[in-house]
Amino acid sequence: MSIVVFVESSDKKVKKTSMEAVFYASKIDNNVIAVALGSAHDESQLGELGKWGATDVLLDSANKFDSGDLSLSASAISEVMKTKNAKILVLATSPFGSGLAACVAVQLNASLATNVAELPDTSSGFVVKRSIFTGKAFQNVNLTNENKVIAIKKNAVDVVENGSVINISSFSAEVDGEGKIKVKDVDMIQGDILLPEAERVVSAGRGLKGPENWGMVEELASVLKAATACSKPVSDMDWRPHHEHVGQTGIKVSPQLYIAIGISGAIQHLAGVNSSKTIVVINKDPEAPFFKEADYGIVGDAFEVVPKLIEALKANN
Numbered sequence: 129m130s131i132v133v134f135v136e137s138s139d140k141k142v143k144k145t146s147m148e149a150v151f152y153a154s155k156i157d158n159n160v161i162a163v164a165l166g167s168a169h170d171e172s173q174l175g176e177l178g179k180w181g182a183t184d185v186l187l188d189s190a191n192k193f194d195s196g197d198l199s200l201s202a203s204a205i206s207e208v209m210k211t212k213n214a215k216i217l218v219l220a221t222s223p224f225g226s227g228l229a230a231c232v233a234v235q236l237n238a239s240l241a242t243n244v245a246e247l248p249d250t251s252s253g254f255v256v257k258r259s260i261f262t263g264k265a266f267q268n269v270n271l272t273n274e275n276k277v278i279a280i281k282k283n284a285v286d287v288v289e290n291g292s293v294i295n296i297s298s299f300s301a302e303v304d305g306e307g308k309i310k311v312k313d314v315d316m317i318q319g320d321i322l323l324p325e326a327e328r329v330v331s332a333g334r335g336l337k338g339p340e341n342w343g344m345v346e347e348l349a350s351v352l353k354a355a356t357a358c359s360k361p362v363s364d365m366d367w368r369p370h371h372e373h374v375g376q377t378g379i380k381v382s383p384q385l386y387i388a389i390g391i392s393g394a395i396q397h398l399a400g401v402n403s404s405k406t407i408v409v410i411n412k413d414p415e416a417p418f419f420k421e422a423d424y425g426i427v428g429d430a431f432e433v434v435p436k437l438i439e440a441l442k443a444n445n
């Protein structure tokens with residue numbers, strides 16, 4: 129048996145979530161075939177997937193896959209799975225990956241689970257834990273079909289090197305040339321680090337009193353190579369742009385580190401950040417609800433704590 133992993137790249141770099149998908153698959157089966165489609169990939173980067181557990185990497189670099197057409201990519205993945213006798217597809221939950229997972233599941237009559245948060249439990253069936261209700265609950269589902277499609281959420285596994293760089297092989301998927309949809313353009317938001325993809329996020333709330341005080345937030349983010357975020361009222365008052373608003377009605381983030389400054393920790397805010405690996409809260413009110421969710425908490429005035437934190441981080445750089 130083998131497992132197929134669909135790989136996405138951005139700026140010619142394999143996305144971290146795709147590395148996680150490869151590593152996740154390697155914990156289920158020893159034979160992991162990573163498949164990359166389109167011209168957005170760098171061959172040497174793809175070879176690095178061997179380090180995370182891929183045993184083969186297949187690349188079809190035809191630019192017909194760049195159009196964003198789900199059915200073309202799904203047909204190519206289904207073809208590889210049939211040829212290689214793979215019964216499981218693993219991929220990262222993403223704007224493209226989620227749709228692809230559904231298309232492949234239909235084509236292969238597979239059991240589908242999205243937002244999967246942990247490795248499967250195979251002691252009785254094939255049970256995966258899904259994150260639901262914007263991270264407020266988990267659901268265990270048994271994937272009963274022989275074919276399975278598993279879309280994992282960010283940080284579902286902690287990746288560690290378990291292999292070495294491998295050669296990649298080219299292939300040419302026998303799928304129809306013209307897709308049914310084409311992405312016209314993509315409007316990127318400003319900023320070097322995309323908030324949904326960020327490994328570190330520095331976020332601030334109404335406790336900062338006004339937009340003129342965001343200099344220290346941006347400086348802390350810059351020292352940590354982090355993205356900036358904010359609570360909803362902050363973007364509602366136009367202190368910060370709307371694309372920075374995280375929470376139930378904003379962006380959901382799952383960084384390794386989330387620093388919340390002057391944010392109370394209302395459930396609607398937590399819904400968007402509670403799958404962060406490590407949460408650090410800075411708040412002057414020791415009763416602030418956010419402290420219950422924090423791995424580390426600093427009770428203090430942000431205007432005193434944050435400059436000291438920046439100073440300490442700079443001294444250690």
Ligand SMILES: Cc1cc2nc3c(=O)[nH]c(=O)nc-3n(C[C@H](O)[C@H](O)[C@H](O)COP(=O)(O)OP(=O)(O)OC[C@H]3O[C@@H](n4cnc5c(N)ncnc54)[C@H](O)[C@@H]3O)c2cc1C
Pocket residue numbers: 332333334335336358359360361362373374375376377378389390391392393394395396397400410411412413416428429430431
């Ligand atoms: C349907 C619905 C959807 C919502 N969706 C979202 C959402 O997606 N995201 C979201 O964020 N909110 C959302 N909200 C709003 C949410 O309920 C809270 O009102 C909001 O998160 C509060 O923002 P805040 O913590 O920045 O402000 P506040 O609640 O005003 O908290 C400010 C915090 O700063 C602290 N503070 C004050 N001064 C300092 C200082 N000098 N140093 C340190 N700390 C200080 C205070 O102790 C306080 O804890 C939603 C609400 C509803 C009803």
